[in-house]
Amino acid sequence: MNVRRGDTVLVLAGKDRGKRGTVDRVEKTKRGFGVVIPGINMAKRHQRARSRTQSAGIIDLPVPIHVSNVQVVCPRCNQPTRIAHGKLEGEHGRRTRLCKRCGEQIEVTTK
Ligand SMILES: [Zn+2]
Numbered sequence: 777m778n779v780r781r782g783d784t785v786l787v788l789a790g791k792d793r794g795k796r797g798t799v800d801r802v803e804k805t806k807r808g809f810g811v812v813i814p815g816i817n818m819a820k821r822h823q824r825a826r827s828r829t830q831s832a833g834i835i836d837l838p839v840p841i842h843v844s845n846v847q848v849v850c851p852r853c854n855q856p857t858r859i860a861h862g863k864l865e866g867e868h869g870r871r872t873r874l875c876k877r878c879g880e881q882i883e884v885t886t887k
Pocket residue numbers: 850851852853854857875876877878879880
């Protein structure tokens with residue numbers, strides 16, 4: 777998994793191809809991992825009223841895009857890039873991610 781929450785990614789496929797967005801969520805789907813990006817791959821969902829505060833109607837929801845259809849944008853060179861794996865970091869042993877173009881470590885600020 778090269779894509780993490782908080783990454784800026786470029787969409788490579790689908791109707792939003794060429795757009796950029798920030799990953800809000802990474803989800804496991806039937807076809808592997810998908811990323812949810814606000815404003816990207818929006819779909820209309822028909823929704824019933826479940827409470828007085830939630831009205832029935834058609835709402836727009838972002839649908840997960842398969843990770844293979846996005847590419848991480850390097851924060852330093854501002855270009856979509858492939859990811860190289862660096863050294864292990866921290867006690868959990870996550871690998872650092874490096875930009876294949878400029879070698880910069882790709883940091884993610886997740887709260
Ligand atoms: Zn770079």
